[in-house]
Amino acid sequence: MYRYDEQDHKLIRERVAQFRGQTERYLAGELSEEEFLPLRLQNGLYVQRLAPMLRIAVPYGLMNSTQVRRLAEITRKYDKGYAHFTTRQNVQLNWPNLEDVPDILAELAEVEMHAVQTSGNCIRNTTTDQFAGVAGDELVDPRPYCELIRQWSTFHPEFAFLPRKFKIAVCGTETDRAAIRAHDIGVQIVKNDQGEVGFQIFVGGGLGRTPIIGVAIRDFLPETHLLSYLEAIVRVYNQLGRRDNKFKARIKILVKALGAEEFARRVEAEWEQIKDGADQLTSEAITWAKRFFPEPEYKTFNASHTEAVLRDHAGAEKAFARWLERNTFPHRVAGYQAVTLSTKPTGIPPGDVTDRQLEAIADLADKYSFGEVRVTHEQNVVLADVEQEKLFDLWQEARKSGFATPNIGTLTDMICCPGGDYCSLANAKSIPVAEAIQRKFDDLDYLYDLGDLDLNISGCMNACGHHHIGHIGILGVDKKGEEFYQVQLGGSSNQNASLGKVLGPSFSREEMPATIGKILDVFVENRQPDELFIDTYNRIGLVPFKERVYAKAS
């Protein structure tokens, strides 16, 4: 993974010192609430319902075990002993004291971490596929490009006060696991007919109150021009994006207003002026960036021996076989497998982990996966390089730490925002709904039979829980001071991205598990053998679900 050199260390230390000064001025009354707001946000600090919340950047979801251990220490020393993984592959602390934040940032800086630009109207943390570098269907490893984008966007002097927040995601595989078309810019790595690497560029995707799927404005951007093209897009947006209305300020609104073609024309015109400038990714620069993501020292295994070992273990332990099926992912190197540690056992807010669990993750990473840890946008944790012959040992240890719930990709592996329990924006709580659904559907055989199913929950229309792109999406709404939940069906975050359609009138919290039950019944009754929920939905449409859910009791 990327390692800081003296310049990175210096810049991050200077940033901590700058924010320490700003915090002191705020506490001394020299900086108004209004002035401090964008400064603290660009250092990850929100002021929430119950306490400040600090969002720590995990660049493209990648951490080493030292960093994870430091997070554990920080949650003990400055918080309540737990942390939360977010849908943008970051980590949040829910209970820090405002006065302590500069010290927390200083401790993070020691292990090459920061909270820079994790909030505010600036370019946020770049995200990517949690299986980057190990996925069999990968064209090119996206991480070197993510790192180059991280450096380009960090403290970018021109783009720190954009009309609104700005999110970039990069995908190096055909199957999109990074939801790139739900981002302000989606970068899809492609190769042209000559086999040269380049990028397909999507713009204007986003969720929130105006959900839009991003559109392609360029089908092949040569590798060397990545940063200049991003700069051209953000520059056009910075000049022309709306600033009069916060809800119309995202780039998606500008792209809609101008039309994708006209927007693309302006970007191309701007880019023509800068494409041969200093931002060009020279081959030396690309080689330099790739140097940080070398192939780990993989061993060679005897395939038949490995298979026999796995077969024996799976045969002896049904629970292990289930876990193997759901929580592991094929690796491009023979003898290895990627493992997803589930943060979603029933009754725990999705994405929450305790300090001890963080340390357990670090230990597992050291023991089984070259000391590396990845956060997924589904709020789970991936160990990407596990020897297949050690999967059984890993499973046993993960089980002790509460990470082996074999539910990855199933209904109970839901994405869920912190909701009204923590967030001051929320209209409704989301965690109790997630828990009630997990409790109702705790029969693993039933869950497996349902197959891959994304259920996403947001506590308000800001859509941090990505409800628009869940196969089943749940949105908390406020009706005359009471919490209700709207259900949407048919969303998808992959390469065929789509937005869910609203099923009908909303439900009370108590009605939610039964409502989901009816939706699943319609699916099971109509499904063709092995068909996935999203495919059945696309085949039969919304009506049969609607009729069942809203049928009058006879």
Add this chain to the structure above:
Amino acid sequence: MPKPAKKPVGALPENPERVIIDRAIADNTWNLLPLGGEEEITAETLAPGKVILPLSVWLELRDQLQSRKEEIGVWLDSDETADLIGDAAEELPLIAAHFPAFTDGRAFTAGRLLRQRYGFTGELRAVGNFMRDQLTYLNRCGFNAFAFQGDQPLEGLLESLQDFSDSYQAAADQPLPIFRRRALL
């Protein structure tokens, strides 16, 4: 691209007595004319001395003011883009960019384009509601002069220009991004 502004985006910029220029405190020798005063500004009625004209007025009077060009500057409101001055920037002694609010970041782009695209080498001055915590970024975008509003003691603000000693990107102050400098090592 947007047209020159007919009405200001926010409150009009003030013209304080003292300013920061090239990291030092100096007397403000320029007179910034706000937009849309009572009387129409013409080449004949324009007071003598150094003046900073609203873009729309400058565009109208520039030809008539050729003989005074050493003392005629221009200010851009935040919805006016640098291309509206364009290559004429090369000849101007001063351009000011207005921050109607410190959260309105359009002037950062205007600054870079004036410096890096349109060959502007004169004084680039931030006016309006920017804040000291933006000084490093302003400096990186080519601003070398800062007309702070209100009664902040300028001496205490200077140090914010030193917040960062290096940078990741190329900008007006640094021709090469860090990755190219590192790749050369």
